[in-house]
Amino acid sequence: MTADIDFDRIPRSALPGLLARMPKAELHIHIEGSLEPELIFALARRNGVALPYASVEALRAAYAFTDLQTFLDIYYAGASVLLHEQDFYDMAWAYFEKAARDHIVHAELFFDPQTHTARGVPIGTVIEGLSRACAAARTHLGISAELILCFLRHLSEAEAFATLEEALPWRAHFIGVGLDSSERGHPPGKFTRVFVRCAELGLHRVAHAGEEGPPTYIEEALDLLRVARIDHGVRAIESPALMQRLAAERVPLTVCPLSNVKLCVVPDLAAHPLPQLLAAGLAVTINSDDPAYFGGYLNDNLLALFSAQPQWGASEAYTLARNSLEASFAPAQEKAAWVQALDAEFRQATTL
Ligand SMILES: Nc1ncnc2[nH]cnc12
Numbered sequence: 510m511t512a513d514i515d516f517d518r519i520p521r522s523a524l525p526g527l528l529a530r531m532p533k534a535e536l537h538i539h540i541e542g543s544l545e546p547e548l549i550f551a552l553a554r555r556n557g558v559a560l561p562y563a564s565v566e567a568l569r570a571a572y573a574f575t576d577l578q579t580f581l582d583i584y585y586a587g588a589s590v591l592l593h594e595q596d597f598y599d600m601a602w603a604y605f606e607k608a609a610r611d612h613i614v615h616a617e618l619f620f621d622p623q624t625h626t627a628r629g630v631p632i633g634t635v636i637e638g639l640s641r642a643c644a645a646a647r648t649h650l651g652i653s654a655e656l657i658l659c660f661l662r663h664l665s666e667a668e669a670f671a672t673l674e675e676a677l678p679w680r681a682h683f684i685g686v687g688l689d690s691s692e693r694g695h696p697p698g699k700f701t702r703v704f705v706r707c708a709e710l711g712l713h714r715v716a717h718a719g720e721e722g723p724p725t726y727i728e729e730a731l732d733l734l735r736v737a738r739i740d741h742g743v744r745a746i747e748s749p750a751l752m753q754r755l756a757a758e759r760v761p762l763t764v765c766p767l768s769n770v771k772l773c774v775v776p777d778l779a780a781h782p783l784p785q786l787l788a789a790g791l792a793v794t795i796n797s798d799d800p801a802y803f804g805g806y807l808n809d810n811l812l813a814l815f816s817a818q819p820q821w822g823a824s825e826a827y828t829l830a831r832n833s834l835e836a837s838f839a840p841a842q843e844k845a846a847w848v849q850a851l852d853a854e855f856r857q858a859t860t861l
């Protein structure tokens with residue numbers, strides 16, 4: 510997978526520029542988690558929604574999380590300003606502008622329809638706004654963009670089934686389904702039947718597992734939900750047998766380093782298990798999760814990670830970018846073209 514590139518010829522000083530410029534895919538971004546406080550306040554004003562915070566600064570100051578649930582409480586409150594199709598478009602477009610800056614060539618966006626339908630927003634409003642932004646990203650930014658509908662795991666499987674049914678008139682607008690929200694106490698197996706139905710519908714499947722939940726949740730996601738990728742999955746590090754399986758089956762993990770620090774999954778980036786995951790041959794990818802809440806977008810995650818892992822160099826950067834492109838649900842031809850562009854970027858860097 511090294512494509513004959515002599516990584517040792519790339520000077521360390523070139524690494525930050527290379528990390529920023531290399532073509533990459535983002536596979537784990539909750540679009541509601543890209544809502545910056547400024548946009549939350551602008552949308553609140555536009556829609557006449559009252560917020561329990563006096564200012565942008567007061568809202569930002571509340572972003573001190575102790576675990577996943579303390580984050581989710583604020584994240585769902587932030588999403589309450591989204592009412593109209595244009596709101597969903599504006600939110601996603603703001604993300605795509607940042608994705609273009611980060612040289613993201615392909616993005617698969619998670620969205621949480623139940624967060625919006627519970628407030629009376631029709632699912633079509635959500636999907637049409639996001640889908641229009643994806644089309645604009647393709648046309649105006651050259652970013653390949655797709656949507657993945659996530660079920661909230663703190664709700665019931667019956668509610669997930671109802672959401673799937675509601676979304677089916679817009680089936681052409683999303684490529685897959687995911688599972689997110691409060692992990693502890695909500696094992697993947699709770700959603701087995703709805704995921705079987707999604708497989709019958711030809712939808713790609715992913716699930717959050719092993720973020721706060723135990724390694725057995727990762728096994729359930731693979732064996733019962735038959736997912737193609739695991740979102741987070743960092744607690745796999747606790748099970749040598751699972752680590753072996755993930756490496757042998759090349760199951761991609763969409764890891765989110767700054768998120769893991771902010772939600773206290775790991776104490777700091779230096780203590781993150783990523784080096785062990787990579788060294789064990791797992792197909793890890795780097796992602797931003799909820800960038801507006803966790804202190805950075807994809808390139809911020811990469812730069813912070815490489816600062817905290819000084820033993821990492823160009824070879825690791827290449828592997829992470831290549832994994833992201835190959836783990837995506839994009840057509841094989843597009844993936845091959847992106848990998849070619851990635852190789853060219855790194856070959857060019859060997860001549861510096
Ligand atoms: N990190 C995360 N884990 C689970 N659900 C989420 N929803 C948004 N971000 C999430």
Ligand SMILES: [Zn+2]
Nearest residue numbers: 539717740798
């Ligand atoms: Zn997530």
